[in-house]
Amino acid sequence: MSEREITFSEAIREALAEELRRDPRVFIIGEDVAEAGTPFKVLSGLVDEFGKERIIDSPISEPGFTGVGVGAAMTGMRPVVDIMFGDFLTLSMDQIVNQAAKVHYMSGGKLKAPIVFRTTMGATRRSAAQHSQSLQAWVSHVPGLKVVMPSTPYDAKGLLKTAIRDENPVVFIEDKLMYKMKGIVPAEEYLIPFGVADVKRKGDDITLVATSSMVQVALGAAEKLKEIGISAEVIDPRTTWPLDKQAMIDSAKKTSRVIVIDEGYEQYGVTAELASVIADGAFYYLDAPVKRMGAMNVPIPFSPVLEDLTVPTEETVFQMAKSLCQRS
Amino acid sequence: MSKKKETSSDVEHWLYAYEQMAKIREFEEKVNELYMKALMPGLAHLYSGQEAVAVGVCEALHLDDYITSTHRGHGHCLAKGAAVDRMFAELLGKEAGFCKGKGGSMHIADPDSGNLGANAIVGGSMGIATGAALSAKMRGSGQVAVCFFGDGAVAQGLLYEVMNMAALWKLPVIYVCENNNYSEYTHRSETLAGEIIARAQAFGIHAETVDGQDVQLVQETMQKLVDRARRGEGPAFLECLTYRYYGHHVGDINRTYYRSKEEEHDWRENHDPLKLLAEKLIAQKLTDRAVLDKILADVATEVEAGMQFAINAPFPNPSEVNEDVYV
Numbered sequence: 001m002s003e004r005e006i007t008f009s010e011a012i013r014e015a016l017a018e019e020l021r022r023d024p025r026v027f028i029i030g031e032d033v034a035e036a037g038t039p040f041k042v043l044s045g046l047v048d049e050f051g052k053e054r055i056i057d058s059p060i061s062e063p064g065f066t067g068v069g070v071g072a073a074m075t076g077m078r079p080v081v082d083i084m085f086g087d088f089l090t091l092s093m094d095q096i097v098n099q100a101a102k103v104h105y106m107s108g109g110k111l112k113a114p115i116v117f118r119t120t121m122g123a124t125r126r127s128a129a130q131h132s133q134s135l136q137a138w139v140s141h142v143p144g145l146k147v148v149m150p151s152t153p154y155d156a157k158g159l160l161k162t163a164i165r166d167e168n169p170v171v172f173i174e175d176k177l178m179y180k181m182k183g184i185v186p187a188e189e190y191l192i193p194f195g196v197a198d199v200k201r202k203g204d205d206i207t208l209v210a211t212s213s214m215v216q217v218a219l220g221a222a223e224k225l226k227e228i229g230i231s232a233e234v235i236d237p238r239t240t241w242p243l244d245k246q247a248m249i250d251s252a253k254k255t256s257r258v259i260v261i262d263e264g265y266e267q268y269g270v271t272a273e274l275a276s277v278i279a280d281g282a283f284y285y286l287d288a289p290v291k292r293m294g295a296m297n298v299p300i301p302f303s304p305v306l307e308d309l310t311v312p313t314e315e316t317v318f319q320m321a322k323s324l325c326q327r328s
Numbered sequence: 329m330s331k332k333k334e335t336s337s338d339v340e341h342w343l344y345a346y347e348q349m350a351k352i353r354e355f356e357e358k359v360n361e362l363y364m365k366a367l368m369p370g371l372a373h374l375y376s377g378q379e380a381v382a383v384g385v386c387e388a389l390h391l392d393d394y395i396t397s398t399h400r401g402h403g404h405c406l407a408k409g410a411a412v413d414r415m416f417a418e419l420l421g422k423e424a425g426f427c428k429g430k431g432g433s434m435h436i437a438d439p440d441s442g443n444l445g446a447n448a449i450v451g452g453s454m455g456i457a458t459g460a461a462l463s464a465k466m467r468g469s470g471q472v473a474v475c476f477f478g479d480g481a482v483a484q485g486l487l488y489e490v491m492n493m494a495a496l497w498k499l500p501v502i503y504v505c506e507n508n509n510y511s512e513y514t515h516r517s518e519t520l521a522g523e524i525i526a527r528a529q530a531f532g533i534h535a536e537t538v539d540g541q542d543v544q545l546v547q548e549t550m551q552k553l554v555d556r557a558r559r560g561e562g563p564a565f566l567e568c569l570t571y572r573y574y575g576h577h578v579g580d581i582n583r584t585y586y587r588s589k590e591e592e593h594d595w596r597e598n599h600d601p602l603k604l605l606a607e608k609l610i611a612q613k614l615t616d617r618a619v620l621d622k623i624l625a626d627v628a629t630e631v632e633a634g635m636q637f638a639i640n641a642p643f644p645n646p647s648e649v650n651e652d653v654y655v
Contacts, residue, residue, distance in 0.1 A: 027466065053466070058493065059493060059496075061489035061490075061492065063455065063485070063489060064455060064486060064490050064493060065489075066455065067455010067490065068458050068493060069455075070455060070459055071396075071444070071455055071457060071463065071473075072459040072460070072462050072463040072466070073459070074444055074460065075394065075444070075459070075460045075464070077462075077467070094452060094486075095455055098452060099447075099449075099452060099455070103437075104652055104654070104655055105652045106430060106431040106435040106437070106445065107427050107430075107445060108425070108426070108429070108430045108652060109428070109651070109652035109655075110426075110427065110437060111437055144654070146654075167654075167655035168655050
């Protein structure tokens with residue numbers, strides 16, 4: 001396999017371009033997706049190759065274009081709906097939750113909605129309370145949806161191609177701060193299956209289960225932990241649904257200590273579900289309660305001094321891990 | 329579905345439309361009975377009184393054209409071509425139902441006849457219908473999509489988002505507003521400012537208002553709108569003035585606090601779609617009472633048999649509860 005280093009956003013764009021080339025049913029719809037290539041420039045150039053018929057600029061109407069996507073998916077197309085900021089999922093929720101997620105079940109399996117909702121997450125961009133949330137818990141809560149949270153360019157590309165080929169509605173959540181991050185991505189085509197966690201770093205003393213933006217935070221913390229003699233394993237579930245429960249449980253059994261880290265609000269968050277799965281599956285092996293670290297339970301503030309306090313960092317994860325391992 | 333092409337004359341076609349309307353009327357009467365006898369779980373929103381809208385609209389469509397329906401959707405489903413027995417089975421939560429009993433009255437879907445499903449979110453299917461039209465246009469299939477909704481749903485913002493896109497992109501979608509005057513238990517004078525079709529006209533969408541109790545008028549108007557949509561001339565909006573004979577749902581019995589018995593009586597006596605069509609056909613000497621009575625009797629037999637089929641049909645196996653969550 002020939003390998004290259006490309007950015008996270010290039011990986012996303014490649015996945016979309018390959019799938020648009022492969023399958024004429026695939027199209028993209030959303031705000032400023034064509035010539036503008038979105039504010040993040042992730043889609044730059046796609047309109048040149050695929051035209052405005054397949055890279056469709058929509059009005060600023062999240063429920064409207066999300067619903068249009070669902071209807072197109074139900075009638076033979078494969079839409080990729082671009083919801084610019086994850087915060088705007090709230091506007092599209094009826095179409096995602098009451099329509100797309102339920103149509104297969106409600107129709108007794110006769111209808112389906114193969115559609116990808118691409119959206120973003122993540123704070124510390126100084127974008128304040130309505131452009132910074134990580135709402136993966138909202139969609140992970142709903143049966144009928146699949147939820148993907150890639151943490152590397154490699155995962156982003158392979159998982160997005162799988163998402164587009166999936167027969168079900170998939171919410172694909174990208175960390176905005178990761179778009180410029182580089183990583184090794186093969187030139188050859190590959191797919192990554194859903195529901196298969198990835199061990200991002202092997203270790204023996206403590207397990208750090210981390211999603212999306214928090215994977216790099218966990219890896220940074222693991223490096224610091226190594227300096228004080230603690231060997232941390234970093235597990236990335238990659239999809240919050242379907243969820244690879246066994247990978248997390250197996251790691252917990254091995255290390256006996258676990259911290260779960262996700263950038264969504266801590267209250268009723270993804271961390272709660274993951275911690276529950278681990279506590280249930282590895283109860284007799286645990287030497288400490290499973291700890292959860294998420295975004296502080298406050299609307300995300302604008303002032304950098306305040307905003308930086310709201311999300312887990314390498315340092316806070318390091319401190320939590322150190323105390324769990326009873327090192328002072 | 330339209331038998332227009334299969335029948336040899338106009339009169340046969342209108343007799344078929346009469347039969348379809350009668351079938352819907354009889355179906356709903358039986359649903360009401362089932363509910364009153366506590367044989368039906370949940371609730372139902374009866375279509376009685378509005379039959380000319382569903383039949384007139386669907387008779388202007390092909391089998392593979394799409395419709396999206398509403399919580400008051402039994403009429404749409406039957407008019408588009410669904411079978412009575414499997415509809416009853418769905419309403420009773422039986423395995424033989426169109427959705428294996430998982431959808432029920434408010435979620436009946438029959439993709440084989442182009443019905444993308446009833447929707448229990450008021451206005452919830454406006455995006456789906458518009459997306460189906462976008463899909464038809466992208467695939468070059470020549471299909472049109474029809475979105476049924478009531479005057480209550482006109483208050484939902486989604487309508488304006490999708491009409492904007494449908495007009496911009498010239499999508500083959502027809503928005504059919506069944507204006508029955510009531511948004512659940514509230515008269516439209518309390519919920520709607522301005523005129524309904526003015527909303528569509530503001531987007532440059534061709535819009536018309538018709539007497540929704542006159543099935544011939546509904547179908548003829550609809551046919552024009554469907555033809556122009558198929559020709560690529562874009563979306564249209566059809567407001568049908570109609571009336572629901574029963575309450576918002578089967579349990580809405582005492583409703584004098586929001587509308588009078590005199591008003592209900594006037595619509596039943598003077599604006600009934602079945603009576604109206606019968607009188608016209610007889611006056612034009614195209615048929616006689618005996619022919620129409622025979623249709624009513626045959627429909628009653630079919631509906632009764634369908635209901636008995638559903639009552640005797642088995643419930644789903646409990647193992648099905650977590651099937652069909654994902655494809």
